[in-house]
Amino acid sequence: MTSRVYASKKVIADTFFKKLEKDNFNAITISEIVGEANLSRSTFYRYFKNKYSIVQFFIEDLLDAYLLAVDEREIEDFTSLLVIYFEFWKKNKYYLELFKRHNLLDFALDIERKKFLKVLPYSDLPWHHNSSENELFADLTVIGGVWNISLYWLENDFQLEPADLAEEIVKSLSSYKIFI
Template structure:
């Protein structure tokens, strides 16, 4: 089952059910690690039958993928809104800032439910990777030329963003978000130096 989180063809009942399960998983992740969450926990908290859950998702991993994709797609839209045409690298700093702010606002969900779960963090890294790769491909179609292949840039950059955000949260968010974003911007500008105009 392949679920598009932005599929406007989904009927209202389906979208409401997806949101209910999405919100339920977020609540459960503030209480326990993702590994310890069972389908029955999700169904009990959402007050639905297991058969209803399986009409929408194959398993809890697909639900988590849905939840993370929706979050990152929201970040991506906002990042693009705040990115000026003359500074495309601003996109990465914006994306990083939104991720850090979300982690700060949902600290329990990340520290209890996600950060100590390898499969969940790999899933998040994969989604961020796809997001960054898509942006790099967009830059290429708009005249940017990279010395380093964009697949390698995306594969290097996305785990770095997710890992450093997770470490920042686990170490008590001592470094201000503004400084973290500045560091991200410095790295993005270093990548900019590896770009050449066509």
């Protein structure tokens, strides 16, 4: 994706997400989006199939920012990774709530699952580095586990700081690993 293509897609996505603040997902039309973004319908359809493909682009773009944040930090252990994950969703809490309000959370989990399953085995983190076949179900468990914890955290209005949350999770998992 060239930077010009990316910029056009981002304008469309930002316009759409701005409208989602007030309007119903189904009520927003492509004509309204392209009108407000000052683009033609043909430009829209060059990049997107429908409103769901805008959401997909937007979420993948969010997750790319998360993966970049992981790359840029020294990750010593699983706890540090969890801290970054929850800092990320805390910062993007607004979007989590928006996905919930528009019934897009399951769609978001689908995108996160597919994207992470693709990139995790090639990650530099010590538990991925051997990139064995064997990691599929551990990855799926962690992806679904942290997702579920984020939703629980959202429901409980983000009471815990990311660092405390990460520490609690690892403490809890540690005491249960004897059963695995």
